[in-house]
Amino acid sequence: MRVICIGAGNVATRLSLEMQRVGFEVLQIYSQTESSASALAAQLGCDWTVSMDQVRDDADLYIFSVKDQVLPALVSQLKPNEGLWVHTAGSMSMELFKGHARRYGVFYPLQTFSKGREVSFREIPFFIEAACPEDAQWLLQVASRLSSHARLLSSEQRKHLHLAAVFACNFTNHIYVLASKLLEEQGIPGNLLLPLIDETAAKIHKLSPLEAQTGPAVRYDENVINKHLAMLTDPTMKELYRLMSQSIHKEAMK
Amino acid sequence: MRVICIGAGNVATRLSLEMQRVGFEVLQIYSQTESSASALAAQLGCDWTVSMDQVRDDADLYIFSVKDQVLPALVSQLKPNEGLWVHTAGSMSMELFKGHARRYGVFYPLQTFSKGREVSFREIPFFIEAACPEDAQWLLQVASRLSSHARLLSSEQRKHLHLAAVFACNFTNHIYVLASKLLEEQGIPGNLLLPLIDETAAKIHKLSPLEAQTGPAVRYDENVINKHLAMLTDPTMKELYRLMSQSIHKEAMK
Secondary structure, three states: OEEEEEOOOHHHHHHHHHHHHOOOEEEEEEOOOHHHHHHHHHHHOOEEEOOHHHOOOOOOEEEEOOOHHHHHHHHHHOOOOOOEEEEOOOOOOHHHHOOOOOEEEEEEEOOOOEOOEOOOOOOOEEEEEEOOHHHHHHHHHHHHHHOOEEEEOOHHHHHHHHHHHHHHHHHHHHHHHHHHHHHHHOOOOHHHHHHHHHHHHHHOOOOOHHHHOOOOOOOOOHHHHHHHHHHOOOHHHHHHHHHHHHHHHHHHHO | OEEEEEOOOHHHHHHHHHHHHOOOEEEEEEOOOHHHHHHHHHHHOOEEEOOHHHOOOOOOEEEEOOOHHHHHHHHHHOOOOOOEEEEOOOOOOHHHHOOOOOEEEEEEEOOOOEOOEOOOOOOOEEEEEEOOHHHHHHHHHHHHHHOOEEEEOOHHHHHHHHHHHHHHHHHHHHHHHHHHHHHHOOOOOHHHHHHHHHHHHHHOOOOOHHHHOOOOOOOOOHHHHHHHHHHOOOHHHHHHHHHHHHHHHHHHHO
16 A cells, blocks of 8 residues: 655654554655655655655555645645545545545544654544545545544534644643743743643543533632632733633533 | 641542551541541541541641631631641632641642542642741651652742642633533544543643644634634634634734
């Protein structure tokens, strides 16, 4: 099974390295940035190019892992071939391949990736979609060589999944940013929050997040809430505190 | 070193068990709830009571681990003695002991505890305060038998720390609640988010939270943001999405 990656960013890097590790043959890397293409190709020991014209036509699977904004343009630049074309984007429809690829689908891993950080693929949920059922089955088989959690999902449902991921990853990380800031304003290193942050994530492996919820907002303790609001000088953080507390209380009352 | 715990909740349970494990002698547990007092005392193999009159006067350390609302009343019910009285509350001043205890202080662990969940104490930061310097030093020594991270902190600073903990723990957990809800509305099990949640927490052991920030809000991608806002039907979640995105963008621009 021969694979070409269009893209050499965080997802493309981790995914291509893992696919090679489990036995797929990565033929070639395309990136518009020469340094990214050559760096990833060097790790894989494969060919690379910065020109879509030079992308080989003899792969079985073409994985587009690029920014949403450039994805349609790159798809339109690849010459039609017999391979299956997929993208790894949470919010982009499968139909963007229509009129460009003969066979196409989606191969979406629900995880945050960094080029320099290894991550265990076995637990990552993969969400699969394809224009024809045979390709969907084939993609499920490909995903199941990487992960124990591969399943079919429509483009419409995938958009909701991506929205949930924005909450679970991007918003959670931003909360970490704000919490660290509050500590550092007191001259306390932000990383002293790490054990609390780790345990907060670990807890919901045993309890549902709703069961794990604690703090002044659950019982809407206005005494503590008002003291906290008075301590927050940044208007955005104040508003965020107010809204989060209301939302926590609302969920607790359901 | 003999210890009495006033309280048998989450903090009191984990803290008293760990103190006994590292060699302190837990003499007695007080709780207003008989079942809680007796259950924790059974685990410790010690005495228990539901009456503040019956609390022994021969301990070296009295640890008040109770809800903020009942803390002052319980402190006023304990007869003065020669022991050092401390509480474990983030937002309560040390001065609430004044006029009740001869020696007093604060012993605040920055962690979320559950009765039924063991947690490694070595990494938990302990924040110490005492009315006199000798007791502060003694409490630092006590804390350093439990953890590698014990330091002095004023009541005023501790309040800011507690506010940061509300963000890092309570607000983060609430984001997990909302993200799971978005998945479950699509018929997808919420626990498929766990690898993403774990990796989001793990990442900031290597990068600062600000460096780790990703997602549409960093570049304020209005196309994706508006699509996401349109998908959110709950007005509180919509407002939270808007505010979080603004706040992420604001921090990224600094």
